[in-house]
Amino acid sequence: MWATIWAGVSALASVLTLAAAVWALLRWRKQDELKAKLEFKQGIARLGYCLSRMPDKITLPEREKSKERLAELKDHMSQCTYSWLASEGLMEKYPDVVKNWEYINENINQYYWGRMDRDSIGESCAAILLQKFVFK
Template sequence: MDANYIVYETLVASRDAADWAFWTMLASWMSVLATIITLCFAYRALSTWREQEKIRVKLDFRIALKRLKSALLFMPLNIDPKEIEQEREQVITKWIFKDVDLITQEIEAGEQNVKRYDELLSLYDNCQSSWLATEHLFDNTELAKVWMLFEEDFEKYISGVASRESLAQMLKMITETRFVFEQK
């Protein structure tokens, strides 16, 4: 082999390597560009998802409030916790003496009160869970202030100290407030 031929083939191989390097570089830049575009779409999708989650959490809270409001309508103006506990004990007695008709008939009215009371507590717990899920979405708002007052008054109501009327008024204020789909 001639030295000039070897140099020529080396030059051709170097030129081909440079061409391949150029096309590889172009492919790398296209890959970087595609990755950046993908990241932009992913960020936009994540932002949209966050807003949808905020709306879902607010909607869950509104639904829980509506259910609590409905249950509160069937509750007495004032609750006597001692009476509720007596009725609960009577319900247990009914289960024990389920074959005795006289005892069963006397207890059925109290059983309804206990069911309503337990349902009210369950719905209130659901509202509190929904409120906690909002995680400061309502900080420094009138809604947050009213909800805090409602929680205090609810505890007073189930202890027999407060009346149902103030709770109903606060629930009405909260449910009339637009907080899920705020008008812009």
């Protein structure tokens, strides 16, 4: 009889351990999703801040004067792109984030080459930052 009771206790402990492991894996996945979203949002914040310190429109003389800041802007854009790719489609649930990111991604080179001003790109950065997709 005691063997049956201890076997039941052991089975119950195994089930509880399995449940705890499943719960931990689910939480771990959620934390990774949160981290990916947060890295993207922080990257956009850095990009927007760096962009705000750049000239409205880059002319050839401005390009020479702003060489270091332009390199910094390109680095921030690279980090944003990396974060976007690493998010593996997590942002698809947020159409405004996707739309604004696509606008930034498609037009940043136009700004680099002086074909457009920074305002609309900065507005897209701000629109992403206003979205509640990390801590809802």
